[in-house]
Amino acid sequence: MKLVLDEEEIWIIECIKKAHVDCGFHIRDVIKKAKAEYGLCRSTVYEIVSYLEFHGLVKTNKSGNRELDPDVLYFVMCPACGKEIQENESVKENGRIICEDCYLEEHQKIKFADPMAVRSMKLFRKQHGFKGTEGLTELQKEIYNFILEDGGATPEKLSKLFGLTLQETMNQLAILRHCELVKERKLGDEMYIVSFDS
Numbered sequence: 001m002k003l004v005l006d007e008e009e010i011w012i013i014e015c016i017k018k019a020h021v022d023c024g025f026h027i028r029d030v031i032k033k034a035k036a037e038y039g040l041c042r043s044t045v046y047e048i049v050s051y052l053e054f055h056g057l058v059k060t061n062k063s064g065n066r067e068l069d070p071d072v073l074y075f076v077m078c079p080a081c082g083k084e085i086q087e088n089e090s091v092k093e094n095g096r097i098i099c100e101d102c103y104l105e106e107h108q109k110i111k112f113a114d115p116m117a118v119r120s121m122k123l124f125r126k127q128h129g130f131k132g133t134e135g136l137t138e139l140q141k142e143i144y145n146f147i148l149e150d151g152g153a154t155p156e157k158l159s160k161l162f163g164l165t166l167q168e169t170m171n172q173l174a175i176l177r178h179c180e181l182v183k184e185r186k187l188g189d190e191m192y193i194v195s196f197d198s
């Protein structure tokens with residue numbers, strides 16, 4: 001059976017690792033750490049440790065103390081995409097454990113309205129004599145043409161249409177924005193991407 005742990009359970013494992021001394025760990029030390037670092041109460045700690053024991057992740061060693069069994073595999077659910085990942089495939093960021101894919105995607109964010117990026121993009125395009133959609137990738141051209149033809153589109157709609165994640169779409173749109181081909185327009189509660197001159 002695949003053991004998938006939630007965030008609190010992972011926190012407890014972290015605390016157990018920190019509370020571990022040569023002969024094992026004492027639950028009192030885990031409670032102290034869990035309270036100080038994550039604000040978890042004693043009964044939650046007991047509950048989770050007994051759950052980990054049930055699944056063999058925590059075992060009693062020869063000296064009669066509890067310790068983590070490093071050989072028992074467990075998975076974590078990525079809070080961003082819901083994928084089940086092994087601990088070594090995860091990245092910790094601001095206390096959150098997310099999968100490598102989501103980590104990369106979050107760090108490849110391109111700022112949409114960015115005056116510096118617009119300036120350097122303008123200079124680059126001028127140097128290369130690029131006008132309109134010249135110098136863009138096929139995908140960027142297709143997205144831009146769709147926005148022109150439809151008079152505007154939400155990033156969500158474009159994501160579905162072009163089979164991209166929302167972040168990928170936002171990155172492509174940011175590049176179009178830096179070329180001053182598109183801009184944002186708020187219609188009611190929704191954000192639309194429209195042509196820059198409209």
Ligand SMILES: [Zn+2]
Binds near residue numbers: 081098100
């Ligand atoms: Zn993920």
